[in-house]
Amino acid sequence: MTQADSYPTIDYDANGYDYQQYWEGRDYELWAEDRALRRLVPRLGAYRWFVDLGGAYGRNAGYYLPQADRAVILDYSATNLTNAARRHPEAVASGRLGLVRCDLNAIPFGDLAFDCAMVVRVLHHLPDVEHALGEMGRIIRGAWLVDVPIKHHLLGLVRGAATGRLRQIRSAEPLVTGATDEKYFNFQLTAVRVRLTGLGFQTRLGASANNFRRWESRVPDQVARYARPLVQGMEAATQGLGKGWLGPSQFVLATRDPAPESPYADPDEPFTARMSCPDCRSPLMFDPESAACVGCSRAFPKSGPFWDFV
Template structure:
């Protein structure tokens, strides 16, 4: 399995800087997650796919017994190692560098999961959903970037692009080096259903996208309470059509059994290249099958597949 991976480490990029000046986006997403993450229950093991530097750990670290952050960016994970040093040191949190298309986990490794601000990086999203989903035992929360939100439809009508926006195929935007993909919500839900998941919409988020970045700061301060009230109302009333970020809660029709070894992180892991079992030392995991070696560096485990594999 192979797919284009956005290189968030290019030119020493630090994802934390993305949030500078994006107070409204951060607030809207935080408020939404405060209400949605409790749907994931109190898992023994939880995974955050595309977790970045651990920005959303505050929403689940107190309800999950143990949690795992997965990201492809080494910079993000080094930052997460500092931000979450206490939990990493006590064995409550684990940081894994991996490709979401080739995960180093066994089936049903985690009780629950979340994936936020990630799917727009995945050109082969249907396959990535299957790959992520096979590692989730019970339920997960997904942030789906849609192309047919209210503003997207208005723009498409002006440009004569409505068929592409309303159709089932993903829509590519952005630059060639960092493309972004937006999807039709019903198509994604159908793909999840085909993979064994029942879904329901839980919220429309970022409904007044970038409004605070287009106005003077004094006007933003005045209008902020109104914008926040509209965002809160639209989170429910705009499900499926208003905001560009539509959150979906997915649960298996038949919950899979838990792993026998409830305490061990290594018991949840396999070689991402050949699915072979791993021999562990304090700083290296070596595959019994293909002999690939994966190392512990800078506070995280690097399970990216060597290019020759």
């Protein structure tokens, strides 16, 4: 039995959960990620087609929408995608931003459909990261920004030494944590980079982010207010110095060099023209209400603003 068999995909729509609520009171984490993404997304290079893998409610769309001719958010949560449509109504209405509900282990797009991509705060939900990275990587012909939650960051190593689990922290196997019904996975950075290399990408470290995560919740509000500039200065200084070891969130730039030619002749076509059946990879026939596979005859509905492949 694989980890994917043991731990099903987390349903973020259960019990009326709204992921936007997660970010309430997390000003430091938002600031830290914003600083990293503002520097790193431009390093992906030129792109016309962009995919935000596990892009939730479009939280990071502001980094790529100004440059992309077409962008697509893939997410498992219907609530997230509905909120993304509310957050970016003009881009969705014009067709510049597509919304697709799917499992990242079975993506309904053809090979090399996108020039560039990002995957942020997603890998910790993926029990079979080897398969998921392969599935995500096959649709990217250029570069992508991969946010890797690592287990061997500085605090993790200290905890591992104190609890006698240092060998487990340093091993290539993922570390599984979390509640009974909601598991999270943290990885060895080298193991993820080796997998990306095997998929045909060259990798380099981009930034160490959230190096002082959760500090705000551990001090009184008044102390946090005065200490925030100091901690933000420390974060800014260590995002480069801490690459590979300091923070729990390590950003990796993965590129194909040279990038293969796009198999799609028309760069101005709608994003649906690049989609395929997630089961058999056959082409899809679209009408306003549904998409039908020409190979296995499966049908997938349009649910409000998004196409539903879950």
